[in-house]
């Protein structure tokens with residue numbers, strides 16, 4: 626509970642929902658759904674995390690329904706109108722949706738599966754098709770805002786899929802988000818997340834180079850960042866990662882391994898659509914260097930470690 630900060634929730638009818646994948650992101654997202662009044666059943670591959678979440682919220686004030694846990698995605702999804710999910714990658718997503726114990730096998734016709742994993746647009750379209758065959762609906766809905774955004778319920782959600790399914794999930798997803806937007810047909814949410822990661826990759830390298838340059842020049846970088854963040858160089862990364870770069874702190878945030886997974890998705894998609902991404906491809910290799918330095922789980926701002 627300590628890591629999830631309850632916030633005012635828009636009044637919305639209580640829905641029976643499931644949440645699959647209780648990682649750094651999924652745990653607070655599931656907690657916000659329960660705190661907003663929804664009837665939540667969770668599933669996690671490592672069951673101890675699901676049990677711990679249920680115990681943490683047992684008897685919590687403001688909770689209308691205790692959080693329950695199930696042993697398989699199928700059991701978690703049974704009777705749920707909406708099934709939310711946030712696992713690691715394409716294969717993990719297939720593992721929790723398809724097969725005899727997958728969520729699709731437990732859902733009733735008309736049910737909506739909402740995937741918050743950062744995955745490929747291809748797997749989104751594949752599962753949209755598989756869901757449709759079963760009379761289910763599928764929305765790809767990757768998120769931006771990081772661990773802090775998940776904890777304080779302020780994520781940005783980029784959605785792809787059908788308008789009616791989107792309309793049915795939007796108000797519920799606003800339990801853990803400040804913006805939930807439909808950007809087009811199935812796969813569009815994942816494509817928008819790729820744009821997000823392309824924009825971040827080059828910017829972070831620029832910020833790392835600026836900070837490393839200033840340090841070599843003998844400047845007080847805390848002061849410099851405070852000044853230039855009031856001008857045209859301002860960015861979310863500068864505001865949230867500038868000082869921790871100066872301090873050499875990277876044991877938090879969005880892991881380099883995840884960023885490399887995301888950039889692989891981006892570069893694969895670019896091969897298909899012909900987009901030219903020279904800077905993104907270069908920064909991807911810089912992240913490979915950071916992994917070699919032992920930084921697999923460091924925050925993505927650790928690009929500066931190559932320069933200092």
Ligand SMILES: NC(=O)c1ccc[n+]([C@@H]2O[C@H](COP(=O)([O-])OP(=O)(O)OC[C@H]3O[C@@H](n4cnc5c(N)ncnc54)[C@H](OP(=O)(O)O)[C@@H]3O)[C@@H](O)[C@H]2O)c1
Pocket residue numbers: 646647648649650651669670671672674711712713714716717718720721741742743744768769770771772878879880883
């Ligand atoms: N962390 C961030 O700042 C951030 C920001 C935006 C987007 N994202 C994206 O959100 C997704 C989740 O990130 P995270 O940081 O929450 O990751 P995480 O902490 O590593 O959690 C991953 C979750 O997926 C589950 N999982 C993995 N493989 C599975 C499988 N084959 N079957 C069933 N469950 C499986 C894990 O279960 P176990 O507990 O059993 O391992 C865990 O619950 C990723 O796609 C990531 O790129 C992350």
